[in-house]
Amino acid sequence: SLTLGIVGLPNVGKSTLFNALTRNDVLAANYPFATIEPNIGVVELPDVRLTRLAEIFGSEKILPAVVSFVDIAGIVKGASVGEGMGNQFLANIREADAICQVVRVFADDDVVHVDGRVDPTADIEVIETELILADMQTLEKALPRLEKDAKKNKELAPLADAARTAQELLNSGKTLFSVQDSFDLSSVRELHLLTAKPFLYVFNADESVLTDDARKQSLRDLVAPADCVFLDAKVESELLELDEDDAQELLDSIGQDEPGLRQLARAGFHTLGLQTYLTAGPKESRAWTIRQGDTAPKAAGVIHTDFEKGFIKAEIVSFEDLDAAGSMNAAKAAGKVRMEGKDYVMVDGDVVEFRFNV
Numbered sequence: 114s115l116t117l118g119i120v121g122l123p124n125v126g127k128s129t130l131f132n133a134l135t136r137n138d139v140l141a142a143n144y145p146f147a148t149i150e151p152n153i154g155v156v157e158l159p160d161v162r163l164t165r166l167a168e169i170f171g172s173e174k175i176l177p178a179v180v181s182f183v184d185i186a187g188i189v190k191g192a193s194v195g196e197g198m199g200n201q202f203l204a205n206i207r208e209a210d211a212i213c214q215v216v217r218v219f220a221d222d223d224v225v226h227v228d229g230r231v232d233p234t235a236d237i238e239v240i241e242t243e244l245i246l247a248d249m250q251t252l253e254k255a256l257p258r259l260e261k262d263a264k265k266n267k268e269l270a271p272l273a274d275a276a277r278t279a280q281e282l283l284n285s286g287k288t289l290f291s292v293q294d295s296f297d298l299s300s301v302r303e304l305h306l307l308t309a310k311p312f313l314y315v316f317n318a319d320e321s322v323l324t325d326d327a328r329k330q331s332l333r334d335l336v337a338p339a340d341c342v343f344l345d346a347k348v349e350s351e352l353l354e355l356d357e358d359d360a361q362e363l364l365d366s367i368g369q370d371e372p373g374l375r376q377l378a379r380a381g382f383h384t385l386g387l388q389t390y391l392t393a394g395p396k397e398s399r400a401w402t403i404r405q406g407d408t409a410p411k412a413a414g415v416i417h418t419d420f421e422k423g424f425i426k427a428e429i430v431s432f433e434d435l436d437a438a439g440s441m442n443a444a445k446a447a448g449k450v451r452m453e454g455k456d457y458v459m460v461d462g463d464v465v466e467f468r469f470n471v
């Protein structure tokens with residue numbers, strides 16, 4: 114499955130957040146390099162539609178989709194030249210499908226900041242710079258060969274051109290993801306550049322930031338077009354110990370109406386370019402993960418490869434229509450249930466039953 118790699122400077126709250134994500138006891142220590150081995154944390158994607166489906170179908174179980182996060186060893190300046198754990202860090206990022214940077218915006222004199230001050234703009238730049246430098250190295254190595262190949266084979270010329278353009282953009286200090294409006298990221302896909310991966314930012318904030326809309330907007334603007342989430346990692350880990358009422362009270366006290374982890378799950382899912390479709394029956398109501406743009410047979414293949422091979426058609430009703438109708442029969446009577454063929458592109462929230470040959 115696709116994963117988001119959690120990165121960030123030391124002491125920004127990565128371990129704290131990761132603990133909350135996994136409910137594991139990954140050591141959260143107040144010093145650099147506390148998190149060394151990459152670990153995977155899986156969180157459920159909250160989906161109220163499943164509760165409603167379970168009610169309509171009398172399902173015994175609810176199975177939400179999940180989002181996976183990998184905890185990546187702490188970066189230091191100079192990772193791209195192999196300092197500290199730089200090489201391992203970059204190798205781990207290369208394996209992740211998206212980059213999730215935790216950025217400290219909380220004030221706490223007891224928690225040392227590696228550079229002696231809380232400065233989200235500078236922190237983001239440190240990480241970006243290492244990734245940009247790593248991509249520049251990749252291109253420097255790859256370009257001579259790409260250009261040589263392009264001379265022999267005209268079909269390879271577009272890739273060589275795209276690589277040169279990418280190099281110029283990186284030279285000007287930009288990540289490729291941030292210029293996706295003017296640069297087609299798919300044109301360099303096979304080069305596996307780090308800054309072409311989707312970015313997501315987690316601002317680890319305290320109450321003063323969480324309740325300051327103007328400050329949040331300026332942080333949003335800072336990272337656009339990347340998505341971002343605001344949460345208090347320490348509070349998130351505390352929430353897991355509390356019953357519902359106490360948890361709500363704690364959230365209220367920092368001006369939040371839902372746990373940050375829920376926002377993070379949604380944002381992570383979105384950043385990865387994923388969406389869900391739903392199946393429901395007496396046994397279970399379930400969300401299945403597919404990529405945005407996937408067709409019906411591809412979606413069927415997520416349940417079982419035989420479903421994709423033997424795909425005939427899909428019986429589909431949108432969740433909204435089913436919800437309004439109140440039952441599958443009522444939805445059918447209202448003409449809301451469609452038969453879709455193999456070219457149908459799935460829409461988030463489709464409730465589906467596949468017909469297939471075995």
Ligand code: GDP
Nearest residue numbers: 123124125126127128129141142221224346347
């Ligand atoms: P990492 O090095 O990025 O993994 O950072 P840690 O998760 O180990 O956090 C470093 C220190 O900051 C620990 O003492 C945490 O308890 C503390 N910390 C993490 N998140 C927050 C937060 O949101 N607010 C405050 N005040 N402290 C935090």
